[in-house]
Amino acid sequence: MADLGDLYQQIIIDHNRNPRNFRKLDDANRTAHGDNPLCGDKITLYLRLDGEVIADAGFQGSGCAISKASASLMTSAVKGKTATEAERLFHAFHAMVTADPLAPPDSGSLGKLAAFAGVRQFPARVKCANLSWHTLHAALEASPTPVTTDDRTTGPGAGG
Amino acid sequence: MRAGAAPADSAAPTGAARPRLDVARVRADFPILQERVHGKPLVYVDNAATSQKPRQVIEALLRYYATENANVHRGVYYLSEHATALYEGAREKARRFLNAREAREIVFVRSSTEAINLVASSYGRTHLGTGDEVLVTAMEHHSDIVPWQLVCEQRGAALRVIPMDERGVLCVDEVPKLIGARTKLVALVHVSNSLGTINPVAEIVALAHARGVPVLVDGAQAAPHLLIDVQALDCDFYTVSGHKMFGPTGIGLLYGKAERLDAMPPYQGGGDMIRSVTFEKTTYAPLPAKFEAGTPHIAGAVGLGAAIDYLATLEWHQVEAHEADLLVYATASLAGVPGLRLIGTAPRKASVVSFVLDGVHAHDVGTIVDREGVAIRTGHHCTQPVMDFFGVPATARAAFAFYNTREEVDALVAAVRKVREVFG
Numbered sequence: 001m002a003d004l005g006d007l008y009q010q011i012i013i014d015h016n017r018n019p020r021n022f023r024k025l026d027d028a029n030r031t032a033h034g035d036n037p038l039c040g041d042k043i044t045l046y047l048r049l050d051g052e053v054i055a056d057a058g059f060q061g062s063g064c065a066i067s068k069a070s071a072s073l074m075t076s077a078v079k080g081k082t083a084t085e086a087e088r089l090f091h092a093f094h095a096m097v098t099a100d101p102l103a104p105p106d107s108g109s110l111g112k113l114a115a116f117a118g119v120r121q122f123p124a125r126v127k128c129a130n131l132s133w134h135t136l137h138a139a140l141e142a143s144p145t146p147v148t149t150d151d152r153t154t155g156p157g158a159g160g
Numbered sequence: 161m162r163a164g165a166a167p168a169d170s171a172a173p174t175g176a177a178r179p180r181l182d183v184a185r186v187r188a189d190f191p192i193l194q195e196r197v198h199g200k201p202l203v204y205v206d207n208a209a210t211s212q213k214p215r216q217v218i219e220a221l222l223r224y225y226a227t228e229n230a231n232v233h234r235g236v237y238y239l240s241e242h243a244t245a246l247y248e249g250a251r252e253k254a255r256r257f258l259n260a261r262e263a264r265e266i267v268f269v270r271s272s273t274e275a276i277n278l279v280a281s282s283y284g285r286t287h288l289g290t291g292d293e294v295l296v297t298a299m300e301h302h303s304d305i306v307p308w309q310l311v312c313e314q315r316g317a318a319l320r321v322i323p324m325d326e327r328g329v330l331c332v333d334e335v336p337k338l339i340g341a342r343t344k345l346v347a348l349v350h351v352s353n354s355l356g357t358i359n360p361v362a363e364i365v366a367l368a369h370a371r372g373v374p375v376l377v378d379g380a381q382a383a384p385h386l387l388i389d390v391q392a393l394d395c396d397f398y399t400v401s402g403h404k405m406f407g408p409t410g411i412g413l414l415y416g417k418a419e420r421l422d423a424m425p426p427y428q429g430g431g432d433m434i435r436s437v438t439f440e441k442t443t444y445a446p447l448p449a450k451f452e453a454g455t456p457h458i459a460g461a462v463g464l465g466a467a468i469d470y471l472a473t474l475e476w477h478q479v480e481a482h483e484a485d486l487l488v489y490a491t492a493s494l495a496g497v498p499g500l501r502l503i504g505t506a507p508r509k510a511s512v513v514s515f516v517l518d519g520v521h522a523h524d525v526g527t528i529v530d531r532e533g534v535a536i537r538t539g540h541h542c543t544q545p546v547m548d549f550f551g552v553p554a555t556a557r558a559a560f561a562f563y564n565t566r567e568e569v570d571a572l573v574a575a576v577r578k579v580r581e582v583f584g
């Protein structure tokens with residue numbers, strides 16, 4: 001059985017309490033909004049791209065510990081990386097949190113982001129972890145459509 | 161007994177001398193309450209989202225499909241006549257449950273949501289014009305907001321809102337000012353799903369009727385907690401969700417005064433709702449068939465009838481006393497958790513406790529208490545305007561049914577304290 005400690009790793013608790021890069025970037029040249037309508041998680045992501053390189057990243061918003069820590073660790077991880085490297089991280093992260101809960105996690109390339117490996121054992125919380133990454137993807141693609149992780153066929157339902 | 165007795169707005173009698181609800185016996189009727197989750201006994205307190213089902217309802221469904229299934233209203237053979245008798249028998253049970261005057265005032269629908277959509281569509285389309293208004297309350301479920309918005313948008317009408325105070329009590333004093341010449345309908349929730357507030361429905365109906373305005377009452381959360389008497393309330397429409405009152409999902413009730421329903425056009429077209437059809441002209445069946453197009457959810461109606469029968473076996477004053485005790489006990493116990501704030505502190509509440517924990521999002525609360533076997537709802541509860549009013553993105557909500565116990569409240573509180581341990 002999945003243990004709560006697998007989900008709420010110390011680093012996640014820490015980044016929830018003291019989120020890094022929790023600020024608006026006044027000189028951002030890419031911005032994207034993401035929300036998770038069933039949970040109420042909301043994020044605005046700011047990037048300053050210097051050519052191909054993500055020179056700075058910040059976010060604002062509200063959400064659960066998983067979504068906030070994910071945005072905090074993500075912005076820390078992608079700073080200084082190229083857009084292509086960030087997209088590669090996005091795919092690796094996504095694969096890790098949606099992998100078969102029984103298989104050993106493949107988090108080799110993810111560094112601190114491996115703290116989210118436990119999320120795959122809590123299906124209802126996967127989109128909390130993914131929200132900031134989908135928003136990053138939209139920001140890099142300069143997508144004008146706000147991101148939503150609203151997939152009612154897999155997520156927790158609404159109801160009363 | 162429950163059926164059609166006390167006025168729906170009556171407070172719970174808590175006479176100490178009366179025998180208490182035999183909760184152990186009641187719990188034995190609900191098989192799922194024996195389940196374990198994550199190795200712990202299930203503590204199911206998400207009853208406002210859906211209630212659990214007694215054996216009597218489950219068996220009625222099984223019996224129906226195993227031995228009684230046929231389509232209704234059209235066969236001349238035994239089984240169809242029997243299924244029709246069961247279906248119409250369920251309607252009569254629903255009539256008694258709500259104390260409606262006539263069985264034809266009861267329309268089977270798929271949910272309370274569909275009941276509201278039916279009225280919004282059929283009544284709204286024919287009665288709302290440019291500049292007209294529909295009055296709702298600040299604590300409506302989205303299902304009693306959005307259908308009105310949709311029809312208002314089509315008709316050029318506007319939605320207005322009865323405000324509430326910081327306890328989650330409606331500002332009834334504002335109602336006379338808000339009902340004007342353009343008000344065509346008042347729609348309000350009987351019991352708030354996210355706050356637990358029991359609204360003074362009869363009082364608001366009287367205020368609206370004094371100005372000739374009909375009233376729809378969303379009773380989805382009231383039916384499992386209160387005795388309902390639509391004649392005493394004098395409301396024009398009342399909606400019920402089957403699965404929130406220990407019946408199956410996919411079945412609900414719309415009560416409408418016969419003269420209102422008679423004057424309304426059909427909601428959906430199809431089989432069963434017609435008197436005669438030609439390519440030139442169709443005439444409609446009388447009530448309630450006019451509003452029941454297509455093969456209905458016969459098994460659902462039978463199951464809901466079984467739920468009504470089950471509730472009728474309970475002494476309702478005992479149920480009310482037990483739920484009142486759970487509410488007081490849970491409110492006091494949760495208030496002792498450091499950093500916990502209750503959302504919804506109206507003096508008249510059903511056994512629903514919404515709360516937020518300082519610095520912890522409701523979804524983290526939900527995940528952590530789940531590991532202790534405790535099922536609560538976390539989120540906006542389909543009442544985003546209520547969340548905005550209280551300035552919170554979401555709350556955690558425990559909604560108790562008569563089968564819950566003080567021990568389960570203790571388990572909930574212990575689990576919430578665990579959240580504090582995880583988050584420090």
